[in-house]
Amino acid sequence: MIKEIQKYDPKLKIEPKDCILRIHKDIRFSKDKSPYNLHYTAFISRGGHKNKSVPGIFLRFSPEMVGIMGGCFSISKERLHNVRTIIDQNPSGFRKLVEDNKAFVQKFEEIKGSALKRIPKNGKRLTGRNL
Template identity: 35%
Template sequence: MALWLLKKSLNFMAMIQKATLTFLEALKYHNNKPWFDAHRKEYEAAREDFAGFVDTLIAAFGKTEPSILHLKAKDCLFRINRDVRFSKNKEPYKSNFGAYINAEGKKSVKAGYYFHLEPGASFTGGGLWQPMSAELARVRQEIDYNLPEFEKILGAKKFKDTYGSLAVEEGQVLSRVPKGYEPDNPAATYLKYKSYTALANLPDTELVARSLLSTTVKAFQALQPMIAFLNRGIDA
């Protein structure tokens, strides 16, 4: 009986519950403190559901990436409150849950893995997003010195099948190569990037399916060589 309950519990945490998506959808349209306070129990249940999935994901992916096995969901989850001090958008809450899985914690400057839960806009993946200038300079140097290796990583079948290519975000690519590099540098295309991330969209139907865990683990595994390359550059 106990074993059956354990298996049921693991299956429960291996996907996202529909109620969690329902809460986030409602929050998007009722993004104010009175509504949030009135629905705090639903928020707590949704966050617990997401945290349970993240804990299960850490345990599953940790078999491939042992460096993260010491982490708990609380080390990875971001707050739902938005920092509105310098934003034109004054909505007090995010309408998503996010988890950054990195051996050094969610505040690490190194590349890591990310899961974004937002109805209609969920994705998994990771990399190095908007790094500080020192870390960015080291990564660019690593790419310049080891371009064939970097191109091989991005050209690997698992990576291409999962992500296609590096993510190209608005405002995250320079118009010219950075200072210190010649315009005709063979790595010029990649040297212009200000972020090095790869993202794979997750439809809502996948979020509530038992295959979500294996889908996410496989996506993270496809990203491992790139994460290792980026972090090697940062550590250099």
């Protein structure tokens, strides 16, 4: 998968071992000896599993599901502000990508997730549903 992604992102220089997320917790001092996760997850991005704030692709495998997700996790306040600003400056372009793009809609239906509970300081509530 890394080699396939490198065709589109030649700057991606990462080894498979740097993509695998932790499977087990330290059970030495725990009464609960169950696994940390019941699934295997890999995060392919320039930051690898140590920096999930860099956009990438999550691959999740479990007996119940196989998931392929894109994005980033726990990004910095500054980076989040930049993303929101770019969307705010071109809402029609964003809508075109996620609503008018037949391939996107067919595969993903819509952007899913939670909406903001507080409006950012610029006074606009930015979500996929009301841009």
